[in-house]
Amino acid sequence: MENVKAAPCNGLLMERSPSSLYLQCSECREETRHRILRGRYEGKKNRVLNLVAECSVCNCVHHEVLRDEKEVVVPVMISDGKETISTDVSLGEDTVLKEGEEIYTPDGLRNIITAIEAGGRRLYHTRAGEVDTLWLKRMEEVVVKFSVNKGSNTISREVKMHYDEEVSVGEILVLDGRDSVVHRIKTADRIVYDGSVRAEEIVRVYARVVKKKWS
Numbered sequence: 001m002e003n004v005k006a007a008p009c010n011g012l013l014m015e016r017s018p019s020s021l022y023l024q025c026s027e028c029r030e031e032t033r034h035r036i037l038r039g040r041y042e043g044k045k046n047r048v049l050n051l052v053a054e055c056s057v058c059n060c061v062h063h064e065v066l067r068d069e070k071e072v073v074v075p076v077m078i079s080d081g082k083e084t085i086s087t088d089v090s091l092g093e094d095t096v097l098k099e100g101e102e103i104y105t106p107d108g109l110r111n112i113i114t115a116i117e118a119g120g121r122r123l124y125h126t127r128a129g130e131v132d133t134l135w136l137k138r139m140e141e142v143v144v145k146f147s148v149n150k151g152s153n154t155i156s157r158e159v160k161m162h163y164d165e166e167v168s169v170g171e172i173l174v175l176d177g178r179d180s181v182v183h184r185i186k187t188a189d190r191i192v193y194d195g196s197v198r199a200e201e202i203v204r205v206y207a208r209v210v211k212k213k214w215s
């Protein structure tokens, strides 16, 4: 058996058309060895292979078009809490990347695309082959509960945060489009009136709506 795989054929296309390939037969549906009767490279950068192939099971001769998607190494910067990790990921060069989309890094962790830099500009979406740097945020999220006081009303809100992100007493957060100042934070074993608590330790954050002051 030849050590070749059926389409899609990452890295398969070479300078010369191969003499045989494993392909799925359009007649007998077998994934089997095909003798290549004719092969021609076409398309941009010669990465489309036009074939006439003969099935070794039913001897039917059929036409195949194979596309070779080259792998590219994309530099990535992953923001993980306070750290920024510099690494890279291998992607098919035609893979479309979009800001806000999820992407898994080789370590199996989930990330969100926060920015795409390509050709010295920031793009909302583009193909992996165009990307200079991909900016990611590691999404190991926890849900943080907030009680927000406005006058005599208290509303509850749940906010997704990175587990390592901190909430500080005195910090102003935007909740429901309103600036709210944190006045205490409840954890499993204490109430914090001063300082910061990591999101994963928070049981509830107490805040109240404030009016913006411009100095």
Ligand SMILES: [Zn+2]
Residues within 6 Å of the ligand: 025, 026, 027, 028, 029, 030, 055, 056, 057, 058, 059, 060
């Ligand atoms: Zn066949």
